[in-house]
Amino acid sequence: MQSYTEENYLKIIYHLSEISHPVQTNAIAERIHTKAASVTDMIKKLSEKELVNYVKYQGVTLTEKGKLTAINIVRKHRLWEVFLVDKLNFKWDEVHDVAEELEHIQSNLLIERLDEFLHFPSVDPHGDPIPDKHGNFVELAFVKLSKLNSGDNGTITGVSEHSSSFLKHLEKLGLTLGKRIEIIEVLEFDGSVELLVEQQKTNISREVAKHILITKN
Amino acid sequence: MQSYTEENYLKIIYHLSEISHPVQTNAIAERIHTKAASVTDMIKKLSEKELVNYVKYQGVTLTEKGKLTAINIVRKHRLWEVFLVDKLNFKWDEVHDVAEELEHIQSNLLIERLDEFLHFPSVDPHGDPIPDKHGNFVELAFVKLSKLNSGDNGTITGVSEHSSSFLKHLEKLGLTLGKRIEIIEVLEFDGSVELLVEQQKTNISREVAKHILITKN
DNA sequence: TTCATTATTTAGACAAATCTAAAAATTTTA
DNA sequence: TAAAATTTTTAGATTTGTCTAAATAATGAA
Ligand SMILES: [Mn+2]
Ligand SMILES: [Mn+2]
Ligand SMILES: [Mn+2]
Ligand SMILES: [Mn+2]
Helix, strand or coil: CCHHHHEEEEEHHHHHHHCCEEHHHHHHHHHHCCCCCHHHHHHHHHHHHEEEEEECCCEEEHHHHHHHHHHHHHHHHHHHHHHHHCCCCCCCCHHHHHHHHCCCCCCCHHHHHHHHHHCCCCCCCCCCCCCCCCCCCCCCCCCCEHHCCCCCEEEEEEECCCCHHHHHHHHHHHCCCEEEEEEEEECCCCCCEEEEEEEEEEEEEEHHHHCEEEEEC | CCHHHHHHHHHHHHEEEEEEEEECHHHHHHCCCCHHHHHHHHHHHHHHHHCCEEECEEEECCCCCHHHHHHHHHHHHHHHHHHHCCCCCCCCCHHHHHHHHCCCCCHHHHHHHHHHHHHCCCCCCCEECCCCCCCCCCCCCEEEHHCCCCCCEEEEEEEECCHHHHHHHHHHHHCCCCEEEEEEEECCCCCCEEEECCCCEEEEEEHHHHHHCCCCC
C-alpha cells in the first residue's frame, strides 16, 4: 500500500505524462507545491518500490504497476466528484478540493458500491472519463473551442481547467456541459470568440476558449 | 486545524472520558495501539494547543474546544456509517473501518449536505446517537440485556461492542436493532440468557448479553 | 565548442509521530 | 509506612516528508 503522499505523486506524474515523456522533476515540484529536492527524494522512493522508472537527470515514467495505481486514484477522484454533484448538490466548481481528500480512502468495496450507486457513470462533472475497475476508459474525441471557426457548431463536453473561478465564469455565461453552441465569429484582433448558446449571444476570450472542449456535430 | 493523528487522540480521549475522569495515559495507549511514551508526547502537544487539560501523572480531560472537536469527529463517523448502510448496502459489521478514514475528511459543506441527504438521522447503525452540527445529542436510556430478569421484555436499541465478529454473531441470531425480545430465563450457573426473538428461542452467553442495549417497554 | 544558464541531485537539517530503555512518580501491598 | 509493583515521564533514536544551500549535469547561445 502507498502513503497519502506517494499516491499524490503517482497521480500528478500520471497527469503530467500526457504532456511530456518522461516527466521532469521541476514539473512535478510545481504541481505538488513542493521543491525539486523533495521531488527527487520521493522519486527515488517510488523507483525503489517499482512504481516509476527513473533515470537520473532525465525524469520519470510510470511502470505498469504505478500506472494502474494512479488510474485507480483518478477513478476514485472522479467517482466522488459525481457523487458530490449528483447526490449532494455540489456545484461543479465546489467538488475538486473535497475529492482530493476522498480519493485516498482505502476500500475497494466502498468504491465499487459507490460506482453502482451512481449507476456506473462514464464521465465526471467536468467531462473527464471515469476509468472502470480494471483501469479501462475511452478518451473522448475533443476539440478545443479555440480551434473552431465561424459557422462551426458542437456540444460542450469537457473543460481542461478546473479552477473554481474559471468554472464559475462558465456557469455565469451558461456554458455548461451538454450545452450546444455555434460560433458566430472569431475576432482576428485578439482571438476572442463570439458564440451562440441557447439563443443567447456571448463573447469569450481566447484564453477561456482554449479550455472549453467541444464535440463537433 | 488538527492533524489526522491529533483528531484520533481527541476522539479516543472523548470516548474514554465516559469511563474515567481524568483519562489515563495507558488507557489511551491501549486504544490507539501505541506506547505510553508516545501518548505523553502527544498529550503535551494537545495541551499546548489548549485542546486538553493535562496534569502530569494524573491524566487528561478535554477542554470545551477539545470536546467540540471530538464530538464533531464522532458526528462525521456516525453519519458516514449511516451512509454506508443506508445508501451503499454495507452490513453493520462492515462500516466501522471505512468510517475511521472518512471521519477525517475536512469539509463542513460535505457533512451538512450528507446529513440532509440522509434525512438527519438521529442514530447510527449501532444505535449510537448522532450529534447535530452544534454538538448536541440525546443520550438514550439504555439498559444492558444482562441486567434484565426473566419475564422482562424490550427492544434492542444499541450495542456496546462494535467488532465485526460480535456483530456478525448477533446478525446470525436475529438480534438486530429494533427487534423486540423477551427474557425467558437467566441461568444461575453461568449467567447465560435464554430469550425469545420473533417466536424464536435463543441462548446467549452473559458476555454477549452485556453488550446488547435494551430499551424496556 | 566553450561559456553561461537552467535543471537536477546531494548533503545536511528539521518537524511530526513514533519507539526503546531508563528514570521518576504514584499506587498497592504487606 | 516502607518496599514492591505499576504507571508515567524523560532521553535519545528512528522514519517520513520536507527544506535550504551547495554541487553537479544538461542545455542553449555565442
Ligand atoms: Mn477534480
Ligand atoms: Mn473532475
Ligand atoms: Mn464505528
Ligand atoms: Mn457506530
